[in-house]
Amino acid sequence: MLGYTITQWLFGILSFLAIMFALMVVFSRNPVSSVLYLVLTFFCIAGHYLLLNAQFLAVVHIVVYAGAIMVLFLFVIMLMNLNEDTEPQRTWLSKIIAAIAGGMLLFVMVGSLKGAGELGLAQYGHSQIGLVKNLGTVLFKEFLFPFEIASILLLAALVGAIMIGKKEIK
Amino acid sequence: MLNGISINYYLLLSAVLFIIGAVGVMARRNSIIIFMCIELMLNAVNLLLVAFSTLHNDAAGQVFVFFIMAVAAAEVAVGLAILSMIYRNVKNIDTDVLTNLKN
Numbered sequence: 001m002l003g004y005t006i007t008q009w010l011f012g013i014l015s016f017l018a019i020m021f022a023l024m025v026v027f028s029r030n031p032v033s034s035v036l037y038l039v040l041t042f043f044c045i046a047g048h049y050l051l052l053n054a055q056f057l058a059v060v061h062i063v064v065y066a067g068a069i070m071v072l073f074l075f076v077i078m079l080m081n082l083n084e085d086t087e088p089q090r091t092w093l094s095k096i097i098a099a100i101a102g103g104m105l106l107f108v109m110v111g112s113l114k115g116a117g118e119l120g121l122a123q124y125g126h127s128q129i130g131l132v133k134n135l136g137t138v139l140f141k142e143f144l145f146p147f148e149i150a151s152i153l154l155l156a157a158l159v160g161a162i163m164i165g166k167k168e169i170k
Numbered sequence: 171m172l173n174g175i176s177i178n179y180y181l182l183l184s185a186v187l188f189i190i191g192a193v194g195v196m197a198r199r200n201s202i203i204i205f206m207c208i209e210l211m212l213n214a215v216n217l218l219l220v221a222f223s224t225l226h227n228d229a230a231g232q233v234f235v236f237f238i239m240a241v242a243a244a245e246v247a248v249g250l251a252i253l254s255m256i257y258r259n260v261k262n263i264d265t266d267v268l269t270n271l272k273n
Contacts, residue, residue: 007174015183022187022210026194031202038206045213048183051175052224057232061216064239069209069246076250077202080257088199088264098196102189109185113178129229130220138229139236150240157244161251 010051018044029089031082035073039066054130180221187214201253201263205246212242 004012021041025034042065049058090098128134139147187210194207216235223231257263 005174011175011179015179018183019186019190022190025203025206025210026190026197031200034203034206038210041210042213045217048217049220052220054220054224054232057220057235060236060239064243065209065213069243072246072250073202073206076254079254080202080263082200082202088266090197090199095197098193101196102193105192106185106189109189110182113181113185129223129227130232134229135232139233142230143233143237146237150237153244154240157247161247164248164251164255 007051010047014044014047014051018048029087030084031077031087032074035070035077038073039070042066042070049130052130053128056130056132056135177221177225180218184214184218184221187211187217199265201256201265201268202250204265205249205253209242209246212238 018041021037021044024037025041028034028037042061046058046061046066049055049061191207191209191211191214194210195204198204198207216238219231219235219238223229223235253263256268260268262268
């Protein structure tokens, strides 16, 4: 089809959808629909992971982000009873200033990319590193200590969240 | 090229996603939306890490993404606890109202 492979079509469609949904996260007025659009963005990014042959990471991404983190966001929005009417809006001037600042940042990034030239020339057809077996070997051999530290970090975050969320600290 | 797609396109996509997140942080006033835009920026970086890990055929990049996910989960848990505590005390999470440190 038009000289593009199926992978390139998938990449294009997923990129388009990811960018559209990401824009909708920023532009939608209702916080709940922002959360739902962010979930869709995460699904598109998981599709990108699949294209990159990182299957395990794609599954973990969906489980952790769409399954856990976004549900947490939805719960907090529900607890605060936020909706379109309570949504604070910035003035148009500051919105335009934010858009200009973002556009200039994009300009700088794309400009530096232009100078980088073609980076990825090597062809890696079917990379096997994203499979559970290889990732597990690397994670538990080379990165064992950081892995343990991450578990301590999660425990500390758990305790901290409970301590902060308590009615009153005695 | 990796599976037929140049890494430059991944760089471009990640840059665009990151900047959408940055603009969201600048343009919105709801603290929860700002949090979600930070998640979007983290994910743009994650995508690029995975792309480069596939390009160089090195699993370290993907392991790094795991750690970023763990840190993001911890950050969200503590951050949302703080936000709900603020909401309980101030009844508002508008960033223009929470200016106690200003004066």
